[in-house]
Amino acid sequence: MIKNDQLNHLRARAEKFLATESHDNQFLLKKDIAEVVNELVLHQVELEIQNDDLRVSQLKLEEFCDQYTELYHLAPVAYFTLDNNGLIIQVNRAGENLLSLEKHSLHKKSFSRYIAPESQSTFSDYKKNILEKISSPPCEVKLFKKKQSLFYAQLEGKLISNPKTHELELLVMLTDITHRKKTEEWSHQQQQKMASIDRMSSMGGTCINHSA
Numbered sequence: 001m002i003k004n005d006q007l008n009h010l011r012a013r014a015e016k017f018l019a020t021e022s023h024d025n026q027f028l029l030k031k032d033i034a035e036v037v038n039e040l041v042l043h044q045v046e047l048e049i050q051n052d053d054l055r056v057s058q059l060k061l062e063e064f065c066d067q068y069t070e071l072y073h074l075a076p077v078a079y080f081t082l083d084n085n086g087l088i089i090q091v092n093r094a095g096e097n098l099l100s101l102e103k104h105s106l107h108k109k110s111f112s113r114y115i116a117p118e119s120q121s122t123f124s125d126y127k128k129n130i131l132e133k134i135s136s137p138p139c140e141v142k143l144f145k146k147k148q149s150l151f152y153a154q155l156e157g158k159l160i161s162n163p164k165t166h167e168l169e170l171l172v173m174l175t176d177i178t179h180r181k182k183t184e185e186w187s188h189q190q191q192q193k194m195a196s197i198d199r200m201s202s203m204g205g206t207c208i209n210h211s212a
Contacts, residue, residue: 078174081160086111086127089169098153098174100146111172116142116150123155130157130170140177152181 072079072090078098081090088106096103099114115123119141129136138156145151154175159168 078176080111080172080174082111082170082172084168086170095174098145098176099143114144116144118142126155127157127170130159133159140181143174151176151178153177 073092075092076094078095079090079092080088080095083089087108088111089108091103091106096106099106112120112123122139123141126136126139138154141153141155142150143153154177156173156175157170160171161167162169
């Protein structure tokens with residue numbers, strides 16, 4: 001609300017304004033000055049209301065950022081946030097655990113350096129589609145852990161707007177699918193063995209028939 005010192009300041013501004021006007025304006029009645037002051041008071045109140053609204057909006061934004069940060073870091077899924085150059089600018093705990101590396105050693109490192117050579121083109125094409133806002137299903141890639149051990153992961157990305165800077169960033173979500181991939185590989189190998197045995201059996205039967 002308008003305090004007495006603010007009101008006196010506004011009145012002084014109004015009187016100074018009127019004093020700079022033409023000679024006729026110097027004969028304005030006191031009520032005219034009061035009207036000008038009243039207008040200035042209303043304007044001041046409007047500004048204060050707008051400032052209050054801005055403060056509330058700022059508090060809500062800060063609260064949203066805090067909630068987002070907490071959910072980001074406590075999520076069971078591995079999250080990596082990349083800038084436009086593909087550098088890691090943020091990673092959550094699950095991401096650290098997935099690569100067996102600490103946050104400080106991942107910060108500002110190229111995400112591509114942790115992707116196996118045979119999966120580089122897959123990731124590059126997928127990232128390009130996301131940046132160009134082309135709908136793409138999740139892809140599967142091989143990544144390096146600490147000590148260069150490999151694992152399989154399903155990778156899904158999407159563009160997000162940084163709530164503070166409003167810059168576009170790439171949020172990458174990784175899910176370890178090593179167990180499933182190894183099971184699929186084992187199953188494929190068994191199918192190949194069975195097919196090979198069937199072929200050998202078929203060839204053996206044919207040879208016996210020819211001998212007879």
